[in-house]
Amino acid sequence: MPPVVQVYEVFPSGVAELRDDWCALGEKSVEKAFVEEMKEKRYVVSTVRTDGPLGKDVQQIQALYKQVNKSVQLHSYGPQVFPEKATRFEYGVGSLEEVLAASGTDSVVFIMAFDRVSTRTPKTTMSVAVADTTGTILWYCVKASTGEHRLKDPLGSALLVEDILSSFPKRAK
Numbered sequence: 001m002p003p004v005v006q007v008y009e010v011f012p013s014g015v016a017e018l019r020d021d022w023c024a025l026g027e028k029s030v031e032k033a034f035v036e037e038m039k040e041k042r043y044v045v046s047t048v049r050t051d052g053p054l055g056k057d058v059q060q061i062q063a064l065y066k067q068v069n070k071s072v073q074l075h076s077y078g079p080q081v082f083p084e085k086a087t088r089f090e091y092g093v094g095s096l097e098e099v100l101a102a103s104g105t106d107s108v109v110f111i112m113a114f115d116r117v118s119t120r121t122p123k124t125t126m127s128v129a130v131a132d133t134t135g136t137i138l139w140y141c142v143k144a145s146t147g148e149h150r151l152k153d154p155l156g157s158a159l160l161v162e163d164i165l166s167s168f169p170k171r172a173k
Contacts, residue, residue, distance in 0.1 A: 001062055002047055003030040003111035005151055010118035022117070026151035030113055030126070033158040034165075042171035048103050057099050064093050065110045069127055073142060093135040100133050107132055113160075115151040122147035124156075128164050141167060 005026035008016040031047060038045045050058050072091055075082045096108050113126040126149075127142040141164045149160040 001058060001065075001108055001110055002050060003027050003034070003113060004062060004066070005030055005111075005113045005115070007115040007117065007151055010116055010121070012119070016116065019117075022115075022152040026113065026115065026157065029154045029157035030111060030151060030161060032154065033161040034109070034111060034128075036158070037161050037165045041165070041168060042173070045109070046103065046105060048099070054099055054102055061093060061096065061099065061108075062110070065129070066112065068093055068137075069110070069112050069129070072129075072137075072140060073127070077142065089137075089140065091137045091140070093131060093137075095133070096131060096135045097133045107138075113151055115149075117150065117152075124149045124151060124160065126151075126160050126164060128161075128168075130168075139168065141165075 003026075005023050007019050007022035007026050009019050009022070010016045035045045035047075048054055048058050050062075052058075068091055074080050076089060100106060100108065108131045110129045110131065111126065114124070116123045123144065123146055125142065125144040127140065129137045130139040131137050143160060143164050145160065148156070150156040151160075
């Protein structure tokens, strides 16, 4: 799936404005960094576009995943941790069989990132999830930083993606 990146500029007054131009830069930077990092781990990555033949399905799946991601972060990491979710990580988005068959792949990667560009309180958060054909999330990682990783910046994106994928297994030959 294409990465979903939201970059906000926070003004000294505290007003936050979503910057579409920075979001587009962030999406490109994150996608490029992810593809390069996965190549090093011996995976083949292809991106399904929201404007292609699967566009409507991709948008619906991403909208659902956005809610699942929110639940994962809230109930597995806090502040409203459900002990059973922390010990038995079981999340999913429903069957992805049709989309995967149409795209010629066997798994889906979801990347969601948020960047608050601020001189006072910068914060960047990124989560990555891998789901199988049933939609079950098999691997999940979330990382946050306070200003070290600007998503609109290719180097900042690459460093955060590298950090997140450091625990992702390398593909066997």
